[in-house]
Amino acid sequence: MKIKCPECSKAMKRDESRTERVEYDGEAMTVEGLAGWFCPSCGEAILDDESARRYGEAGDTLLARSRERLQAEIRRIRKKLKLTQVEASQLVGIGKIAFSRYERGETQAPAPLVKLLRLVDQHPELLSEVGAL
Ligand SMILES: [Zn+2]
Known part of the structure; x- marks a missing residue:
């Protein structure tokens, strides 16, 4: 063959x-x-x-x-920044249900959102600026 x-x-x-x-x-x-x-x-x-x-x-x-790993990271960053899921979703400009789904791994978080969270994780001082955008 x-x-x-x-x-x-x-x-x-x-x-x-x-x-x-x-x-x-x-x-x-x-x-x-x-x-x-x-x-x-x-x-x-x-x-x-x-x-x-x-x-x-x-x-x-x-x-x-x-x-x-990704959902654990999203949760870790949110908790480190002392944000509720509602506050975190408002910060990045998405619905709170969507944020909750990303954190529970029901939906794959979009790459730009993850990058933004990692940026704020590294530079928490940017938190208020990100929230004002
Ligand atoms: Zn070949």
Whole structure:
């Protein structure tokens, strides 16, 4: 059986015990014993169903951990600044329900909001200026 790489059209090679590293948001996991077809030229892979499932689960785990870290960070910053959720939502100009969802991890907080919170975390003296904007 020959399979051509969908990316570069070179011949792919069968491997039953591949180890792949999955990375997301600065954290990595190693998934061992992956079976599938691998392109020696460009690195593309077509995993068997069971391997694709395990590889996907590793990605899901990293994504979930990243969200947990983010929601914990948002809460930590808010508490450090001694703000209620309502005050924090007014500070950054969003609804209090949205802020609560970000803090509980129900919704991924938008990157600009996170950057703003980190800025105020590093420079709490800017708090009143941010609130006045
Ligand atoms: Zn390829």
